Amino acid sequence: MNEQLSFLCNWVIAPRRVAAIAPSSRALAALITRGISAADAPVLELGAGTGVFTRRLVAVGVPQDQLVLVESGPGFARRLRHEFPSSRVLQMDAARLGGLDLFAGTGAGAVVSGLPLLSMSSLQVARILKGAFSQLRDGGAFYQFTYGPGCPVPRAVLERYGLRARLVGRTFANLPPAAVFRISRKAVATRLF
Structure with missing residues (x-):
C-alpha cells in the first residue's frame, strides 16, 4: 500500500490520533530536521507515522540504530519496523x-x-x-511541527517546566501549511526532569 493511501486509511480509523489527511511533506521533513x-x-x-521524518534523519547522517521511533498505531509501527529494521x-x-x-x-x-x-489536552501535552x-x-532540543499559527505547547506548560519555544520556520509546501518550533530548556531554569 502506498504512503498516501496508508496514511488516509489510518486517518479514517483514528482521525484524532492521526489529525491530518496526508503525510508530512519532504519540505516539512527538511525543516524539522534542519538543526539536527x-x-x-x-x-x-x-x-513516526509513515517514516517521512525518519527517512530525513537517516539522510542527515543519524544512523538507523541510533533512532528510537515511538508510534501508537499498529499499522504504522509495523511499517516502520519493516522499513527501518535497525531502529x-x-x-x-x-x-x-x-x-x-x-x-x-x-x-x-x-x-x-x-x-x-x-x-490533545494540556495534561497530555505536559506528560509528553x-x-x-x-x-x-x-543541550538537547525538542522539535515540534504544527498547523496552527503559534507554538502548540500551551504557555503555561512551557513556563511550568522552564522551557522556551522558538520558531524554526514555516513551509507552505505541505498540506496543510506548517510551522516548526524548537523547544529547549531555559538556561537558568531549575531542571525538573
Whole structure:
C-alpha cells in the first residue's frame, strides 16, 4: 500500500490520533530536521507515522540504530519496523515515556515530534514533554511541527517546566501549511526532569 493511501486509511480509523489527511511533506521533513546532525544521535522520534521524518534523519547522517521511533498505531509501527529494521520501534503512547531509560543514561540529542499536540489536552501535552525531556541530554532540543499559527505547547506548560519555544520556520509546501518550533530548556531554569 502506498504512503498516501496508508496514511488516509489510518486517518479514517483514528482521525484524532492521526489529525491530518496526508503525510508530512519532504519540505516539512527538511525543516524539522534542519538543526539536527549525526552529532545529535541518538534521536527519539514521536509519532513516526509513515517514516517521512525518519527517512530525513537517516539522510542527515543519524544512523538507523541510533533512532528510537515511538508510534501508537499498529499499522504504522509495523511499517516502520519493516522499513527501518535497525531502529528500535516502540508501539506505545508517547505520554508514557516518563520513567523509561531508552538511551542507557546517555540521553538523546534531539526529539522530533510528529504528534498532533493541538488535538490533545494540556495534561497530555505536559506528560509528553516531561517524558521527552527526561530522555534528552543537556543541550538537547525538542522539535515540534504544527498547523496552527503559534507554538502548540500551551504557555503555561512551557513556563511550568522552564522551557522556551522558538520558531524554526514555516513551509507552505505541505498540506496543510506548517510551522516548526524548537523547544529547549531555559538556561537558568531549575531542571525538573
